[in-house]
Amino acid sequence: QVQLVQSGAEVKKPGSSLKVSCRAFGGSFSTSAYNWVRQAPGHGLEWMGSLLPFFGTPKYAQNFQGRVTITADENTNTAYMELSSLTSDDTAVYFCAKGASTSSPFDSWGQGTLVTVSS
Amino acid sequence: QSVLTQPPSASGTPGQTVTISCSGSSSNIGTNTVNWYQQLPGTAPRLLIQNNGQRPSGFPDRFSGSKSGTSASLAISGLQSEDEADYYCAAWDDSLSSPVFGGGTKLTVL
Numbered sequence: 641q642v643q644l645v646q647s648g649a650e651v652k653k654p655g656s657s658l659k660v661s662c663r664a665f666g667g668s669f670s671t672s673a674y675n676w677v678r679q680a681p682g683h684g685l686e687w688m689g690s691l692l693p694f695f696g697t698p699k700y701a702q703n704f705q706g707r708v709t710i711t712a713d714e715n716t717n718t719a720y721m722e723l724s725s726l727t728s729d730d731t732a733v734y735f736c737a738k739g740a741s742t743s744s745p746f747d748s749w750g751q752g753t754l755v756t757v758s759s
Numbered sequence: 760q761s762v763l764t765q766p767p768s769a770s771g772t773p774g775q776t777v778t779i780s781c782s783g784s785s786s787n788i789g790t791n792t793v794n795w796y797q798q799l800p801g802t803a804p805r806l807l808i809q810n811n812g813q814r815p816s817g818f819p820d821r822f823s824g825s826k827s828g829t830s831a832s833l834a835i836s837g838l839q840s841e842d843e844a845d846y847y848c849a850a851w852d853d854s855l856s857s858p859v860f861g862g863g864t865k866l867t868v869l
Contacts, residue, residue: 675858677804684761684847684860684861684862684863685804685847685849685860685863686860687857687858687859687860699856699857701857702855702857735803735804737804742857742858743791743851743858745794745806745809745849746794746796746804746806746849747806747809747815749803749804749805750803751803752803
């Protein structure tokens with residue numbers, strides 16, 4: 641079973657950017673898809689995008705195109721999600737989740753990272 | 760507005776069977792498999808049912824999933840207090856080329 645450990649909570653100013661990390665322990669990092677899913681307070685799950693490091697080409701949800709960047713460092717088995725031009729609507733818990741591919745079930749999840757956007 | 764439609768809430772008493780529905784369309788549930796996730800309060804979601812009806816190790820056979828046409832359902836039998844959680848359905852959507860989620864169903868054990 642793969643364990644995903646995410647970076648800690650952050651407070652951001654409107655207009656700034658955030659970068660959340662997700663380190664994988666166990667399994668084959670390069671041949672798994674790392675998805676990012678966010679959950680606004682009191683709301684459901686929203687897929688943001690994914691990256692399978694072996695292929696290197698990320699895929700993004702239409703709602704986040706142009707604002708989100710997903711990368712991976714195969715040397716440290718860490719996936720990253722960067723979101724720019726933050727507004728208060730981006731206040732949410734951000735999860736990374738692993739699957740065999742982007743269309744596969746998300747079989748391992750990180751603990752979540754709370755991001756608060758406030759002036 | 761979620762692509763997949765779930766009832767916002769469901770409830771039952773201990774020992775009962777509860778069913779949660781998930782409605783989609785031909786571009787998602789109609790042509791792809793459905794997964795279900797359980798999210799206990801204050802925790803990350805966990806994969807509960809994959810590929811319509813397969814249970815990953817760690818979940819008892821009280822949990823079962825099924826799919827018919829463009830709808831799916833999750834059944835929980837022998838309801839227990841620890842089943843109180845939010846449940847989400849998900850599927851790949853061919854039109855969006857992305858996974859989509861239901862809005863989630865909050866299960867209360869009375």
